[in-house]
Amino acid sequence: MKIAATLIASVLGKAADYSQNGDNWTGTCATGQSQSPIKIDPSNTAEFVKQTTFEDFKVIGYDAPQTWSITNKGTTVQLDPQDSSAMELSGGFLGDDYNLLQIHFHWDKDATGLPTSGRQGSEHTVEGKNYQGEVHFVHIKKGITQSQLAGPGDLAVFGFFLEKDDSTSTKNWFDYTIENMIADKVRTKDDTTAEQLFGWSAAQMLPKDLDGFWRYEGSLTTPTCDEVVTWTVFETPIKMKAATFDMLTKSTGLALLPPTDPKIPSNYRNVQPLNGRKVDYYKKSKVAAPTEDKKKFATKVAFGTLPMSHKNPLTGEMTTKLQQVQKILLCFGEDEKLCMFM
Template identity: 35%
Template sequence: MISFLMLLALTLAQPVAPAHWCYQSQSQTTACTGPDNWPGYCQGKQQSPIDINTDKTMLNVSLVPFQFTDYDKRESRIIENNGHSVEVKLENSIKISGGGLQETYKAVAFHLHWSDALDEGSEHTIDGQSGAMELHIVHIKDKYKNVSEALAGNGNDEIAVLGFLIKASHGNNTGFTNLVESLSKVQYQSNNTHLKEFSLFDLIPRIDKLKNYYRYWGSLTTPNCDEKVIWTVFHEPILLHMNQILEFSKKLYYNLESDKKISMADNFRNTQQLGGRQVFTSGVGIPLPHAWPTLLAPLLTYLLAVFLY
């Protein structure tokens, strides 16, 4: 009996996501747990997403370019409507290293967030400005088998997410054609279909555009909002045609096909307080103190030459 009571106590002590959490837009039309009452760590102080104030970012010279493994691998993959977004599972051969990371991380999935408007939809904002969508590529440390195992780790960097804001443009993004055309086949929760062969490099900006990014430590943006994520948000946005962006809110629904249709729109979490955290950048920003001598040396050499002349 004592062993049973101890097991019960440990079970109750663990944060558990409800069977039906939802976004604010969905909570207005159905009975579910909205963001204000999300469980687990969702009310913590190291939460994501955030607004990135570029004037307060700090230059970190250790944030070197990423090394991408198998991001160019073209394969057919399954896309699924999981009731909160569309998600594509990825094989473990796709990996990232470098980028200021201390270990190699393997990709497990990617998903997107959006609105039914073009002036909001991303989770992160930059200087208060939203993107129309946001793409998240989720990775876990190479030593783990799955996300659950990574979340059981003790570090604040067990998961690495690459975030890309998506903005509307006048041109069609052919890299997304395959994905957008599949939406009509995954309209309802639990629907899935095979995508034609594609690579992750088809979706994101060119590799030479990925040298500049922001870095901070935060959380998952859905319950249980575990604060074990090292975030990378790239400066360079992904550009999609307006019609490609709006297809997501037009074609997709939160619910099962048998239920009343509820359009899948505004499936993003609002920005959270940064608190005492620092956002770093691999590009322009406020330099770290130890970087000052390196940055000032060329300027002092120039001024000295002018003075002696």
Template identity: 30%
Template sequence: MMPQSSLTCCPFVMFIVFVLLLISAAGFPVSDEAYPSSAFEHWIYGKSNLKGTSWNKWYANSGAWANLTGSSCGGKQQSPININPRSSVRKTFPKFRFHNYGNIDRMILMNNGHTAMYSLQRKFPKGRIPYITGGGLNGTYEFAQFHLHWGNDSTRGSEHIIASKSYPGELHLVHFNTKYGSFADATAHSDGLAVLGIFLKIGPGENPYFRPVVDQLGDVLQNHDETILTNLVSFKDLLPKQTTSFYRYSGSLTTPFCQQIVIWTVFDTPVEVSEKQMNKFRKLENLEGEHLVNNFRPSQKMHDRTVF
């Protein structure tokens, strides 16, 4: 508590204290670091003229993203791409090492009007945060969030395509390079993020490991709905059975402003889910109350890049 004499002689100090109390009462985070996942793909929703417009319309007119002020969407290292296995360069990478990829409790699920996003709670123990090494990555990449892309039916939905073939969905596990100290600082560097892309295809039955991911989607049907998952999510069981075979290239975020800061790993072995499980994503709603579907960016030009 401040002495009364200080309160009397320092009105400026009192003003600052009052402003800080207002900020605290309004529920604003003291630091963006409390919400690292919001800096990836989704922060733009509240900071540009995308606000007030459904993502369905923005995906339908994705060619105009390059015209946004400050956008990199017209750059020469854009994602996603149509991966051509015949023209890719064969290279041997060390095996991936997936650390703390076991059961994760009480994840946050949010419908942000663009996708279903899954992130860790703010006070998640530092020593239990998932991270990856190896796989040809230079350093340690810490988990930030995962989200999905899907179509209005199972004929399309994935962002990356293989030899012009689309999958019903694609899961993105997003990590940041810890050598930069924080997620926000990592996004300023060309090797700042490492994203694991996992194709989803329709199988004969439900995938039990995806139940924690889809079972509570009914709780977040509307834009900006949020809930806490009651069941554990096993990260290692979201991965394909074969993680030693993948495509690697340098690319970008797949929403505005499309910063070219992503090392992409796209596994060529898909994960099977049921049609019923995919349909639960298609029931989500966007800002305008429409079904949130076809939330994938079309393939971008390769230019002079190499896919390994």
């Protein structure tokens, strides 16, 4: 089928031209009636539907560390798991079971996150507010392959806003992932050369609070913009340091180009009309981030100081001093309180 052939190019294809943030794209991108991203406007009651029930997401395997490929796709960095089938998603009124296919990012290096910003940054907006960026967790319906993608709901995408926050000095897992695992590792490479990321789990990038989300039927936000996506956009953003955001926008090398270059250091698509579609909003107080029913282990990073002992080779005297450390820990149990160095 034609749509299947074009979808492969759309999901995994070459870099799109973002010189006009998608306004110059053709085909379904220009003629489709269920395009993404959109402006989420809760004040418009004709478009916005508030749901009074909530179904938890069930996520299996997101906490398990595995090997990932990091690829410079030209305008974004993409993470592909070695074993997509090991990560399963269901619930949340999706209606089907899905596997995590890949993770990628959208941004604008000059986005401020303010309504007055001339640059959008995030792809979706909420009541006119945009964020500095957006990360997409792309899931494929369980039991089908990319060559079989053909209809609405064959892909389910989780969208999380990225927001700069330097209010504290504490770094989170998103900061660690970008700064220590991605950073400039693929900046000078093309999409035929992938770097390997070992022992990282997708759950480490998720925010702690998934208390509310918007749901609508839409499309891929890159050409060929096929309308096969069930979108879930979460209202709680992922926080990141300003230095992390700077590293992210430079990860493809586009930030080094002049603003007049067709590959402008911006990779978001402008918002698209709803054309009569409804946006459902689901919220339940104190909904925890998705975890396995019985979490067995998780990886963490320890930052700070630890007492380190040293032996004087001449006198045999032992001394203990506090030293700065950054270690990866493997933690066990439901509360992850029993940890050991990897």
